[in-house]
Amino acid sequence: MAKEKVKKQYLNGLERILKIDQMISQGGYPSVEDFARVTEASIPTINRDLRDLRLKFGAEDILQYDRIRKGFYYTQPSFRIPAMLTSEKQIVAAQLMSNLLNLIKNTPVYKKAIEVFNSLSDNIDEDSKLNSKKLSNRILFLGMDPVKVDDEIWTKLEEAMSKNNYIRFKYLNYDNVIVVQPWQLIYSEGMWSLYTYNQMPDVKANRFYNLPGIHDLEIDKKNTFELPPDFEYTKRAKGNFRRYIGPKLLNCKLKITSEKTLNYIKTYNWAEDQKFEAQSDGSTIMTFTTNQDYPLLGWVLSHGMYVQPLEPEWLVDEWKKNVRGMMKTVNTILNDK
DSSP, rough: OOOOOOOOOOOOOOHHHHHHHHHHHSSOOOOOHHHHHTOOOHHHHHHHHHHHHHSSSTTTTTEEEETTTEEEEEETTTTTOOOOHHHHHHHHHHHHHHHHHHTTTTTTHHHHHHHHHHHHHSSOOOHHHHHHHHHHOOOOOOOOOOOOHHHHHHHHHHHHHHHHHEEEEOOOOOOSEEEEEEEEEEEETTTTEEEEEOOOOOOOOEEEGGGGGGGEEEEEEEEEEOTTOOOOOHHHHSSSSSSSOOOOOOOEEEEEEEEEHHHHHTTTTSSSEEEEEEEEEEEEEEEEEESSSHHHHHHHTTTGGEEEEEEEEOOOOOOHHHHHHHHHHHHHHHHHH
């Protein structure tokens, strides 16, 4: 019986780039001919791979050619590209990440990231593409349509944050110039905002500024600041009620009277220390700490009659004031009828 002819398997584009990266990182100054021999690809194909390694994988200023040794090397020996998309699950994850990136459209960071994902997807074999696309269409990321961010504003913020420069700008339709330390860019609920320390004498506190409202931005290249160790938003914000940091930590106690509302609330991590205790009357007491005072007030009100604040006193008073206001509005509407 004649032996069945085995079809030769060639490396795809991503596999070749990973192999080229591995060869360069070993420090032997490999040439284009070396890459072609090891990957069994043509010289023009290898040249395209080297171009992609520079432009799409971050090696543009790192990959260099040594004319004396007649081979390639990295100016940063520790540089390596990640060995991504090595399994079907990783391919699915990458395409789902591409879907997730749609939540941050209209920003320079989206444009850069999507280029990488598109280049990677070109190197996925057809069978894997088919399976992953079928699954990725069944998993949906919902969110508000992202706002349009001005490219110039974004670029200047990146530069200022990379060097810890102060910035000054005008905000919305206010006349005064604001001076801040730009700490972080934060994306939440369709909005990009700048998390800062406001340097103005009448403020001197952390503030958030939505990027679409920022204009006439200038970088103070002569003055820099030092980031505090706990500058990150996630280290200072206590709670997940909305993007916000209040002046003090509140010990909160809520009474939940609806089982359906309780089941919904318990599925989320609103605060790291949240606890639930069933009561003899069928209600449940929820306790936690947070420094997101006003977002918490809005959250409590959003649950209507099924969530009642018991502590702290500030929250109870604000809740009552809002309920009375709504009752007044309802009575006015009913009386008009």
